[in-house]
Amino acid sequence: MESEVYSKAKAAHEASLQLANAATTVKNTALSYIANELESQCQTIITANQIDIANAKDKGMSEAMLDRLALTKSRIIDIATGVRQVIDLPDPVGVELEAWTRPNGLRIQKVTVPLGVIAMIYESRPNVTVDAAVLCIKSGNACVLRGGSESIHSNIALTSVIKSGLQKAGLSPDLVQLLENTDRALVKELLTLRQYIDLAIPRGGAGLIQMVIQTATVPCIETGSGICHIYVDKDADLDMAVRIIENAKVSRPSTCNAMETLLVHQNIRQALLDKLVPVMQRDAVELRGDTEARMLYENIIHEAMPTDWETEYNALIMSIRTVSSVEEAIAHIRRYSTHHSETIVTENPKTAEQFLREVDSAAVYVNASTRFTDGFEFGFGAEIGISTQKLHVRGPMGLSALVSYKYIIHGQGQIR
Amino acid sequence: MESEVYSKAKAAHEASLQLANAATTVKNTALSYIANELESQCQTIITANQIDIANAKDKGMSEAMLDRLALTKSRIIDIATGVRQVIDLPDPVGVELEAWTRPNGLRIQKVTVPLGVIAMIYESRPNVTVDAAVLCIKSGNACVLRGGSESIHSNIALTSVIKSGLQKAGLSPDLVQLLENTDRALVKELLTLRQYIDLAIPRGGAGLIQMVIQTATVPCIETGSGICHIYVDKDADLDMAVRIIENAKVSRPSTCNAMETLLVHQNIRQALLDKLVPVMQRDAVELRGDTEARMLYENIIHEAMPTDWETEYNALIMSIRTVSSVEEAIAHIRRYSTHHSETIVTENPKTAEQFLREVDSAAVYVNASTRFTDGFEFGFGAEIGISTQKLHVRGPMGLSALVSYKYIIHGQGQIR
Numbered sequence: 154m155e156s157e158v159y160s161k162a163k164a165a166h167e168a169s170l171q172l173a174n175a176a177t178t179v180k181n182t183a184l185s186y187i188a189n190e191l192e193s194q195c196q197t198i199i200t201a202n203q204i205d206i207a208n209a210k211d212k213g214m215s216e217a218m219l220d221r222l223a224l225t226k227s228r229i230i231d232i233a234t235g236v237r238q239v240i241d242l243p244d245p246v247g248v249e250l251e252a253w254t255r256p257n258g259l260r261i262q263k264v265t266v267p268l269g270v271i272a273m274i275y276e277s278r279p280n281v282t283v284d285a286a287v288l289c290i291k292s293g294n295a296c297v298l299r300g301g302s303e304s305i306h307s308n309i310a311l312t313s314v315i316k317s318g319l320q321k322a323g324l325s326p327d328l329v330q331l332l333e334n335t336d337r338a339l340v341k342e343l344l345t346l347r348q349y350i351d352l353a354i355p356r357g358g359a360g361l362i363q364m365v366i367q368t369a370t371v372p373c374i375e376t377g378s379g380i381c382h383i384y385v386d387k388d389a390d391l392d393m394a395v396r397i398i399e400n401a402k403v404s405r406p407s408t409c410n411a412m413e414t415l416l417v418h419q420n421i422r423q424a425l426l427d428k429l430v431p432v433m434q435r436d437a438v439e440l441r442g443d444t445e446a447r448m449l450y451e452n453i454i455h456e457a458m459p460t461d462w463e464t465e466y467n468a469l470i471m472s473i474r475t476v477s478s479v480e481e482a483i484a485h486i487r488r489y490s491t492h493h494s495e496t497i498v499t500e501n502p503k504t505a506e507q508f509l510r511e512v513d514s515a516a517v518y519v520n521a522s523t524r525f526t527d528g529f530e531f532g533f534g535a536e537i538g539i540s541t542q543k544l545h546v547r548g549p550m551g552l553s554a555l556v557s558y559k560y561i562i563h564g565q566g567q568i569r
Numbered sequence: 570m571e572s573e574v575y576s577k578a579k580a581a582h583e584a585s586l587q588l589a590n591a592a593t594t595v596k597n598t599a600l601s602y603i604a605n606e607l608e609s610q611c612q613t614i615i616t617a618n619q620i621d622i623a624n625a626k627d628k629g630m631s632e633a634m635l636d637r638l639a640l641t642k643s644r645i646i647d648i649a650t651g652v653r654q655v656i657d658l659p660d661p662v663g664v665e666l667e668a669w670t671r672p673n674g675l676r677i678q679k680v681t682v683p684l685g686v687i688a689m690i691y692e693s694r695p696n697v698t699v700d701a702a703v704l705c706i707k708s709g710n711a712c713v714l715r716g717g718s719e720s721i722h723s724n725i726a727l728t729s730v731i732k733s734g735l736q737k738a739g740l741s742p743d744l745v746q747l748l749e750n751t752d753r754a755l756v757k758e759l760l761t762l763r764q765y766i767d768l769a770i771p772r773g774g775a776g777l778i779q780m781v782i783q784t785a786t787v788p789c790i791e792t793g794s795g796i797c798h799i800y801v802d803k804d805a806d807l808d809m810a811v812r813i814i815e816n817a818k819v820s821r822p823s824t825c826n827a828m829e830t831l832l833v834h835q836n837i838r839q840a841l842l843d844k845l846v847p848v849m850q851r852d853a854v855e856l857r858g859d860t861e862a863r864m865l866y867e868n869i870i871h872e873a874m875p876t877d878w879e880t881e882y883n884a885l886i887m888s889i890r891t892v893s894s895v896e897e898a899i900a901h902i903r904r905y906s907t908h909h910s911e912t913i914v915t916e917n918p919k920t921a922e923q924f925l926r927e928v929d930s931a932a933v934y935v936n937a938s939t940r941f942t943d944g945f946e947f948g949f950g951a952e953i954g955i956s957t958q959k960l961h962v963r964g965p966m967g968l969s970a971l972v973s974y975k976y977i978i979h980g981q982g983q984i985r
Binding site for chain 1: 806
């Protein structure tokens with residue numbers, strides 16, 4: 154007998170041709186129905202969510218995690234609003250990227266096409282179910298969704314709404330599949346179904362992402378882990394540096410684009426720390442520093458261990474290291490960064506250009522917060538994750554990350 | 570102690586920063602030295618190659634394989650000419666793909682950058698050693714090369730020439746690494762070194778490619794397996810169809826862009842076969858067909874087994890299947906194709922457009938031979954393989970397949 158994973162992946166693959174060739178208006182009609190159904194079925198969704206919440210409370214889930222899991226009427230309306238925003242985005246499929254004619258008369262066009270079937274593996278937040286399905290539909294891709302077990306009742310209710318929207322638009326409900334059995338072994342099966350799955354995208358903690366990368370034989374995109382650095386150069390505007398550091402560390406420390414490590418040039422170390430430390434204390438940020446930093450604020454800056462440089466805190470903790478040059482800052486970043494986002498604060502354009510050129514991360518900034526690495530902040534109008542690998546797509550992934558291309562060649566009988 | 574794989578991959582990674590930031594002129598100077606050294610060290614290379622040839626003969630290698638392995642003076646000159654052609658290609662690094670300014674004043678540029686370190690795993694032909702190294706150098710990437718054991722002496726000699734060229738241009742010889750131990754277990758180690766290897770590209774038979782895909786945890790690109798189809802529609806110019814089929818099957822049957830299966834519309838089956846069969850007989854092509862085709866040429870067309878539809882012959886064998894519509898042809902291709910190249914022969918533009926739209930392969934043709942799927946034929950001036958996957962790059966891979974991009978963001982103190 155076929156497993157749930159196999160039969161759902163196969164059904165998604167078989168339905169995918171219909172969506173790949175669907176007109177933009179058909180896809181947008183489906184999205185419009187989905188948005189409407191989210192609102193009209195609001196109470197059904199909340200009822201399902203309350204089962205998840207009750208189960209999670211029984212298991213002793215933290216308040217912060219419970220909050221991430223909860224769906225209220227206003228959150229469901231926000232999700233529906235997000236769906237309607239995707240309707241307004243341009244269709245990424247069927248775009249002619251290039252076209253040329255060869256001396257032998259062959260006309261070659263490079264045209265965007267959907268990837269096929271996308272597997273999304275994610276953790277507790279149920280809104281990802283809708284976000285992912287909707288971006289896949291708009292980009293012409295079928296999808297197989299595997300959310301966390303703690304949100305399974307919410308996810309089933311949301312998927313039912315999505316399938317209903319697809320059907321009302323004349324599209325197959327098989328285009329969006331949710332794995333209801335959340336056993337980990339089934340994820341492995343999903344990640345090796347090369348005949349049906351064209352891409353896997355994990356979204357969640359480092360453990361989930363590593364599991365996917367180690368297990369998958371289907372192509373996958375590494376997302377989201379962020380050990381982001383801010384280097385304050387000797388030629389920095391120190392007040393600007395403090396504002397950027399505070400924003401990058403404090404505004405939302407649990408996100409992947411929050412900073413973890415401050416690299417400070419030795420010439421301005423004391424001047425910077427004298428401005429920064431009171432701000433960080435006010436914000437209740439724990440500071441861990443090297444010997445040079447601790448000499449200045451012995452009781453406030455704790456000792457940084459070697460592991461601190463390779464830790465994504467996701468919390469109000471910041472490590473501080475002194476460097477003697479931009480080269481030393483770049484070398485530190487090269488060794489410890491997860492290639493997500495790094496900032497230099499400097500008024501020296503030459504130093505800035507060296508940093509921007511030599512730091513090998515998805516987003517490199519001069520004089521701005523790392524928190525801007527985000528699909529909406531970049532103006533993509535959507536985000537399905539942030540890629541920290543270099544293949545296919547890097548940095549914030551909008552709709553264009555979910556398409557491939559093919560070459561269409563018109564001939565008149567040419568042979569080689 | 571570090572293994573050969575680990576130490577060479579690490580050395581390539583450490584050297585890669587130098588090449589990533591090298592000016593175009595420096596990279597071209599290195600290529601120019603490499604071309605010159607290939608010619609001046611011609612005799613040394615041939616002597617090394619003769620050891621490989623002698624060993625291969627002892628092992629009973631076929632004449633065809635011995636020919637692929639052999640390096641003669643004229644072949645080495647051809648390789649050097651190929652290197653000089655790469656000098657003339659535009660540098661794929663540092664190209665601004667897009668740039669825009671956000672309402673908050675952030676200036677975002679999307680600029681091409683090298684991938685880092687590329688692992689190439691390939692089989693007997695030693696010229697791949699030079700082709701791969703040179704394309705990596707031009708695109709700013711370090712590389713770790715793992716050729717077949719049968720060409721190891723040739724590969725060592727060629728790598729020595731490449732390293733010498735790099736040094737003369739002031740670049741690190743560590744940028745090009747050859748694994749001298751060709752034990753398969755070491756390939757597995759190479760394919761899981763995520764901290765040092767940014768991309769793996771296998772080039773060779775289906776067995777090698779499957780091994781790489783099943784083993785790799787580093788990102789990889791599936792290349793080269795080609796079960797290519799030609800569909801002759803009821804509205805085809807049959808003389809054109811015969812010319813295209815002969816070219817696609819016979820001109821070089823061992824290549825991945827050669828055709829394997831002919832799909833023929835039932836309305837023109839007899840008329841097409843009456844023209845095609847004598848041509849295929851003259852070319853000594855073995856024909857395997859379905860019942861309908863065999864009824865017409867019982868002793869000439871042998872019975873096609875179900876496995877025939879999923880076999881890449883790489884030889885003068887062609888399978889023939891009758892279909893009753895373009896939809897049936899598309900469904901057959903969707904089931905059996907390796908998503909490489911497919912052709913429709915038709916004079917009906919509407920049928921052509923349906924085929925071009927619905928067939929999900931890297932290259933889809935109307936009225937031209939599948940053999941044109943090739944980096945040089947597409948005008949890319951180089952080719953490092955043909956991708957049959959959809960992520961990152963599809964179809965013939967030129968220099969632009971070997972780069973990623975990063976976002977460079979200029980701010981004036983923006984926070985979020």
